[in-house]
Amino acid sequence: MNPDDPLLRILACPLDKGPLTLPAGESVLYNPRLQLSYPIVDGIPQLLPSSGSKVCADDHERFVRAAAG
Template identity: 70%
Template sequence: MSPDDPLLKILACPLDKGPLTLLEAEEALYNPRLRRRYPIVDGIPQLLPSSGEPVSEEEHRRLVRRTGAGRPNRRTRS
């Protein structure tokens, strides 16, 4: 999966239904709101609630710094 994959625009977290951030180097999708990481296996996102793994506070800070994942999404503002 790449950052310009159109599938990324429609994928959502199975728990809060919000957008996910691609962690390309880790082959995962990340929800910074719930601090959960979902693996991508053989190019297929594993988006079952049980597939998500919790991320530690330290790991969350690292991911937000690297990806800007915690910033508000302007598309969703009204």
């Protein structure tokens, strides 16, 4: 999956139904509002609520910077 993938525009967080970002160089989709990351395994986003992992403040900052470009 890449940042220009049209699928990224329709994927949503299973918890708050908001948009997800794809931080550059990462294999996760990220919800900055809830600070949850969802893994991408073999190109398939794992978007079950139980798949989300809370990230620490340092990773949050890194993911936000990477998603911004």
